[in-house]
Amino acid sequence: MDLYVEGDPVADATAPDGPIETRWDRRRFEAKLVNPANRRKMTVIVVGTGLAGGSAAATLAEQGYQVRTYCYQDSPRRAHSIAAQGGINAAKNYRNDGDSVHRLFYDTVKGGDFRSRESNVHRLAEVSVNIIDQCVAQGVPFAREYGGLLDTRSFGGAQVQRTFYARGQTGQQLLLGAYQALERQIGLGTVEMNARHEMLELIVVDGRARGIVVRDLVTGEITSEFADAVVLATGGYGNVFYLSTNAKGCNVTATWRAHRKGAYFANPCYTQIHPTCIPVSGDHQSKLTLMSESLRNDGRVWVPKAKGDRRGPKDIPEDERDYYLERIYPSFGNLVPRDIASRAAKNVCDEGRGVGPTGLGVYLDFADAIDRLGRKAIEAKYGNLFEMYERITGEDPYQVPMRIYPAVHYTMGGLWVDYDLQSTIPGLFVIGEANFSDHGANRLGASALMQGLADGYFVLPNTIANYLAAGPFAPVTASHPAAVEARRGVEDRIQRLLAVDGDRTVDSFHRELGQIMWEHCGMERSEAGLRKAIDEIRALREQFWQRVRVPGDGEGLNQSLEKAGRVADFFELAELMCVDALHREESCGGHFRAEHQTPDGEAQRDDERFAYVAAWEFADGDQPPVLHKEDLTFEYVHPTQRSYK
Ligand SMILES: Cc1cc2nc3c(=O)[nH]c(=O)nc-3n(C[C@H](O)[C@H](O)[C@H](O)COP(=O)(O)OP(=O)(O)OC[C@H]3O[C@@H](n4cnc5c(N)ncnc54)[C@H](O)[C@@H]3O)c2cc1C
Numbered sequence: 001m002d003l004y005v006e007g008d009p010v011a012d013a014t015a016p017d018g019p020i021e022t023r024w025d026r027r028r029f030e031a032k033l034v035n036p037a038n039r040r041k042m043t044v045i046v047v048g049t050g051l052a053g054g055s056a057a058a059t060l061a062e063q064g065y066q067v068r069t070y071c072y073q074d075s076p077r078r079a080h081s082i083a084a085q086g087g088i089n090a091a092k093n094y095r096n097d098g099d100s101v102h103r104l105f106y107d108t109v110k111g112g113d114f115r116s117r118e119s120n121v122h123r124l125a126e127v128s129v130n131i132i133d134q135c136v137a138q139g140v141p142f143a144r145e146y147g148g149l150l151d152t153r154s155f156g157g158a159q160v161q162r163t164f165y166a167r168g169q170t171g172q173q174l175l176l177g178a179y180q181a182l183e184r185q186i187g188l189g190t191v192e193m194n195a196r197h198e199m200l201e202l203i204v205v206d207g208r209a210r211g212i213v214v215r216d217l218v219t220g221e222i223t224s225e226f227a228d229a230v231v232l233a234t235g236g237y238g239n240v241f242y243l244s245t246n247a248k249g250c251n252v253t254a255t256w257r258a259h260r261k262g263a264y265f266a267n268p269c270y271t272q273i274h275p276t277c278i279p280v281s282g283d284h285q286s287k288l289t290l291m292s293e294s295l296r297n298d299g300r301v302w303v304p305k306a307k308g309d310r311r312g313p314k315d316i317p318e319d320e321r322d323y324y325l326e327r328i329y330p331s332f333g334n335l336v337p338r339d340i341a342s343r344a345a346k347n348v349c350d351e352g353r354g355v356g357p358t359g360l361g362v363y364l365d366f367a368d369a370i371d372r373l374g375r376k377a378i379e380a381k382y383g384n385l386f387e388m389y390e391r392i393t394g395e396d397p398y399q400v401p402m403r404i405y406p407a408v409h410y411t412m413g414g415l416w417v418d419y420d421l422q423s424t425i426p427g428l429f430v431i432g433e434a435n436f437s438d439h440g441a442n443r444l445g446a447s448a449l450m451q452g453l454a455d456g457y458f459v460l461p462n463t464i465a466n467y468l469a470a471g472p473f474a475p476v477t478a479s480h481p482a483a484v485e486a487r488r489g490v491e492d493r494i495q496r497l498l499a500v501d502g503d504r505t506v507d508s509f510h511r512e513l514g515q516i517m518w519e520h521c522g523m524e525r526s527e528a529g530l531r532k533a534i535d536e537i538r539a540l541r542e543q544f545w546q547r548v549r550v551p552g553d554g555e556g557l558n559q560s561l562e563k564a565g566r567v568a569d570f571f572e573l574a575e576l577m578c579v580d581a582l583h584r585e586e587s588c589g590g591h592f593r594a595e596h597q598t599p600d601g602e603a604q605r606d607d608e609r610f611a612y613v614a615a616w617e618f619a620d621g622d623q624p625p626v627l628h629k630e631d632l633t634f635e636y637v638h639p640t641q642r643s644y645k
Contacts, residue, residue, distance in 0.1 A: 004616075010416070014422070024122070024123040024127075038472075039065045044228065044229050045070070045227040046067060047069075049069050054178035055456030056233060056457075066190065072198045085385065086446055088170055092132060093160075099161075107157055113339075113642055114642075135177050158335075200493075203486045210473070210482075211483065233430075237414075240517055240574050241518050253566050255414060265576065266613050267414075267441070268413040269584065270439075281358075301324070304320060312400075313355070313400060330645065339442040360405050370398065386398065410443055412439045415436065416613070417436070432452040436613070441588040493568075500548050517577070583614070611632045
């Protein structure tokens with residue numbers, strides 16, 4: 001049987017045309033509004049209270065809607081967003097170094113290897129400036145220069161300094177800002193917060209998203225919740241690889257369940273592999289640690305020139321070192337985008353020049369910066385990151401260079417949304433890392449926080465009104481057949497997982513799945529490897545349903561059960577990722593096909609055949625998924641071979 005079939009193209013019907021700098025204003029003007037008295041009559045469910053969901057829920061409540069939020073942690077403050085380290089981009093041009101909305105737009109379209117929508121990216125660049133004002137007004141303690149002005153630093157893929165930061169804890173500080181805004185609304189009674197609740201199904205009534213089925217993770221109680229619209233802000237799915245920099249809980253269940261109910265899943269194979277992570281040290285590990293990209297502002301990346309050179313870094317003289325990023329990409333040097341830096345690290349390690357016990361590592365060296373700026377200055381900028389590195393590796397990066405290696409970090413793919421951030425299911429909106437929207441085939445550093453907050457504070461609160469203007473919709477109750485069916489699906493699935501009563505842990509399956517994905521759908525992919533991966537995933541999935549062991553029952557807290565449900569969904573997603581990677585016969589951004597590279601080893605796009613978003617429709621039973629293409633057009637940033645040389 002074919003691995004997929006092709007369906008009709010999909011179009012973004014809400015995208016405005018006209019001069020690009022007027023499109024967002026026009027869309028806001030032309031979209032319908034809901035008057036304040038009517039907002040009170042409508043309920044919006046927001047699943048996820050990280051940066052995207054927290055900011056959206058607070059803003060919608062501020063506007064007057066009734067909001068109900070859900071997250072699986074014990075507090076919104078524990079969302080994965082809290083881990084974000086390096087910073088958030090904005091086209092403020094405080095440095096007067098040539099930045100502008102247009103330049104941020106240009107850098108992002110180019111950085112995404114010409115696989116994102118121009119209209120969306122331009123809007124993101126416009127809104128970026130508002131985010132900083134909003135967060136400063138909330139009291140987010142961004143780093144400041146001696147004179148009191150907001151400080152910025154550089155991130156990859158840009159030659160201007162547009163990244164605002166709060167030491168190495170930018171996500172935490174931004175999340176506290178969003179959380180305070182959310183708490184204020186909780187206090188006012190406009191937001192009902194449901195922590196430790198996991199969404200396990202979407203309820204679709206007469207073609208519209210009208211609710212969710214959730215499980216109380218403490219009591220095991222399953223309930224159906226209803227609203228006029230549902231927003232998914234449930235983050236990314238990098239943990240399909242088992243080892244990643246993501247928080248252990250990150251998963252695909254909410255978006256995958258919506259996909260199974262009709263929401264298209266776009267570009268699932270676009271995965272970001274971050275170049276600067278602490279290398280894997282053994283098979284006992286369940287998680288990898290990021291060393292922020294901001295470190296490449298001052299750290300220099302190198303390996304020995306000679307293969308198999310086992311000397312310590314201090315014993316290798318300057319002229320026997322290869323600062324390969326500075327050599328190959330002199331214009332951007334150590335600050336090339338992540339996809340480029342990751343591949344370059346892989347290449348030097350494949351050549352046998354990697355460092356550390358496994359040979360899968362390169363140095364990130366601060367000796368020059370410490371000489372130039374002094375230890376105190378480096379401590380002030382990166383102190384907490386250096387401390388984290390030392391705690392994990394036992395090595396002091398002020399004395400010896402850090403050792404780093406690429407690791408899975410972010411997923412550019414996600415549920416397909418139109419310009420209004422609405423999925424293919426009316427009434428289902430998707431924001432933050434959970435959607436596919438703005439980053440194309442490679443996300444530039446410091447732009448996930450920008451996108452999550454743009455979606456949550458500014459875009460969704462405007463666009464959702466166009467949909468809700470037709471509401472309030474007829475009330476739905478738990479006895480509605482669609483709700484009964486959704487709930488029964490959740491209960492059956494839990495029973496099925498518990499009933500297997502096999503002999504292998506959920507983690508052992510997850511780890512094996514991750515190894516298949518890393519090997520064949522990771523930094524480099526090939527047709528043969530992807531076909532092999534699909535066979536292996538199918539075989540392992542079959543085994544999972546025969547041999548998985550989930551101890552305990554569904555009547556209370558049961559973390560094995562939670563994990564089992566998530567891993568079951570990862571199995572299905574993993575296959576779609578491989579199919580997507582297999583069908584995309586080109587290399588672009590984070591998707592590198594061994595068969596498609598330029599003579600000097602860079603990604604070789606095929607714009608004639610692949611300048612589209614791949615939006616996949618779920619097919620029931622054993623039918624293959626259906627591919628719908630959304631053509632991408634470029635009027636302002638013309639696709640060229642991406643060069644950082
Ligand atoms: C180590 C690290 C450092 C990073 N540093 C940066 C940086 O410096 N700059 C930058 O721009 N980006 C950075 N990123 C990326 C960025 O942090 C994330 O992309 C972003 O925070 C995602 O935000 P989000 O709101 O979309 O999702 P998340 O923060 O992942 O929130 C997801 C929410 O959904 C909830 N949820 C998920 N599934 C369910 C379900 N089924 N039921 C109920 N609730 C559910 C969770 O409980 C949570 O509340 C970093 C990422 C990592 C891993």
